[in-house]
Amino acid sequence: MRNRRVLTALDIAALTLASIGAINWGLSGAANFNVVRRIFGRGSILERLTYIVVGLAGLDLAWLTARFISGGYQTPPPAMQQYQPSEAMRQIGRQAGQVSEAARRGVEQARETVERGYHAAEAGYQQGTQTSPYQPYPPSRP
Helix, strand or coil: CCCCCCCCHHHHHHHHHHHHHHHHHHHHHHHCCCHHHHHHCCCCHHHHHHHHHHHHHHHHHHHHHHHHHHCCCCCCCCCCCCCCCCHHHHHHHHHHHHHHHHHHHHHHHHHHHHHHHHHHHHHHHHHCCCCCCCCCCCCCCC
């Protein structure tokens, strides 16, 4: 099993509280509307405790982020394994080799056939039974 770090309940609570705090700060800055102050009242001990808890959640997330960046919570890469082809893949490879060999033999036979035909044509031309390929018509005889 891999050495994998999952989020704990503290991490999830910190994410939730920091998100709520960020939304509160956004509303406070954009619309001058402080949700915590509306719920608990201005200057109450509950308001101060809420801000303290949200601040601690932010510190926990900063620690979590630093550990993640430094590689403390990242999963190590899996060990590389030597590839072992299956028997079906081995059979396909053998068949491909056989086809390749048959193609090579066919090319060799075709080359030999072309050479024999070329030599036969050259011999016929030398004997005068064939016309030159460069003359459109056979030479006229008187």
